Amino acid sequence: MIQKWSYPLAAVILGSSLLAACGNAQTQTEEKKPEATQPDKPAADQSATASTAPAASPELQASIDQYRKWVVDQTDQFVKATESFTTAVKAGDMEKAKKEYAPARAYFERIEPIAESLGDFDPWIDAREGDVPDNEWRGYHKLEKALWETKSVADQGKVADQLLQDVKQLRVKVESVEIDVPMLVTGAVELLNEVSTSKVTGEEERYSHNDLYDFAANVEGAHEIYKVLKPAVTAKDSALASEIEARFADLDKALAPYRKGDGYVLYTELKEDQVKKLSQSLDALAEPLSKMGKIVGG
């Protein structure tokens, strides 16, 4: 998850009430601050983009439906994988839990923008230590710390139960998620931005160093969006479509040397110039991908 949750809600409320005593004008401007620092207010964002976007053409609607089906399928598999992972944690089977951790998370990383649009699932499932107040911290990364850092899951039963419950609730919500074209277009870029801001820097999986799993999963999620939008992009700007495809292929090639078995090497095994090359390949893809919005409007 991105660092947007670093603004603690409690501090916001406290700040506002203190300022309320300091005069109206200032209060009004200051009170807007929390909103600005939390750009992922799902409901507001979604309705804003939805209201400005024209109704999707039948072709685009078909793309949306195709994507929704894929998201539901990913979430189904996410539930199963999380079930198996949390069972291992609760049984104290550290080895099994460590093995299943990264592959299970990949399902979430592929659909992250959708999950983020549905409320607090991202901080519940994917917050890193320090993203939220310590007493609210839960989810995968809390278990990551237990597995790799403190090396004990003895007291993690509750965290595991809560995680599974959150993931199951996500599955329920995904059924009714509103998806429109702007969401897809921005979602694809957001997925790559996730990679740029945390995965490529090794900050996401700070205990397990499984960042490349997340890297690949985010890219796969963006690729899935591109695939469903490809006919529309090609129709509007075929040069852009070929550019995007070439860059996806380049990035795939850049990642290839780090595949190991079913997964990836640890982030800590990468050399500085290898990280730089991955990061630059990602930027090379994200730039043309950010122009997919062309399919909407003139």
Added chain:
Amino acid sequence: MNDKHLANTTANKITRREALKLAGVGGIGLLLGATGVNSLLPSPPKNEQTSATPTGADEVIPFYGKHQSGIITPMQDFICMGAFDLTTTSLGDVRSLFQSWTQAAARMTAGKNVDEESDNALLPPVDTGEAMGLRPMKLTITFGLGASFFDERFGLASKRPAPLVDLPRFNSDEMRKEWSGGDIVVQVCANDPQVAFHALRNLARIARGKAVLHWLQEGFQRTSASDPTGSTPRNLMGFKDGTNNPQVNDPATANEVVWAHTAESPAWMAGGSYMVMRRIRMRIEVWDRSSLTDQENTFGRHRLTGAPLGKANEFDELELDRQDAKGKPVIPVDSHVALAHMEGKVKILRRGYSYSSGMDLKTGQLDAGLLFICFNRDPRKQFIPMQQKLASVDLLNEYITHVGSGLYACLPGASEGGYIGDTLF
């Protein structure tokens, strides 16, 4: 989006009469390259101090022309310079990159956005926006090609100019690859650091997928506002630097010192020049505790006035054979000025900036120095012999380390409708 441009139309209209007036009081060389009027004027006396305010610091330097701007253009206050490595292996991609860059550079130097904005709010803005509403500020963008550009990737090996050699290793060089080389260099200069950064950033954005940054260095000198007289700037050692620069507003001098000739360069380089970049780290802390005598003997000049040792004024003649009462040279033979003089036979056009990159986290010392840039017609006969001499005995070497280096063939200018590099690609 056009307000930036509109705001400048009045500022940019400098009439010929104003041009003459400015140049008459000047010594600032304000108009060089801007109007072409300059070549009709006598060279302004270089040591004349004036009380003129920095007029025209915000104006447009035309992008198109026989030569690229940013070479003999009088120095702006700031530089943002980057080297790129090509990630594409297609010459067609390189061509389209230079076409896009040319178009973008022509717009930005005129004070416009990098391109017209779209009205589709679902797209990211075309221009990154930080220069919106700002004046052109004499922005220049200069493109050059490194030796690595002429390897096997693009089939241009046979086009590599003879003067574009691999620079030899000079004594006490401590080169770091992350500060050296690059397939392409882009020198951006402006009288506003934000305008300069904006230009390089947008060019890097355009390059995504075709080229990546290899190194980037920003630099500065005193601004035209803090020194309206336009006197010789001081480097971070506190000494005036560039006193003996050739007067390239004289076309004959520029032709002799700066511009590539077909005698040694290929025809596609006609009107181009060779740029040397050296990232020279100063051992600031060591310098600061050196005595004034040592400092002045190191440069061979007086610190306060910039005059050669034993003289009163900055532009007094350098008399290297002058001796004191004991028969010792007044200006030490291994001082910087004595060595760089090269018997007056070898000249380069220096156009460097100071840099500060914060601190060296390892030592806790300042990471600052000189982003040395010079232009010459043939580095084999100009920069290289000069640097070989300096590197071997210069007293200054005790206080500096060359940590980055590059030699680049700066392409000829483009005419409107053409693009930078069209003589080669």
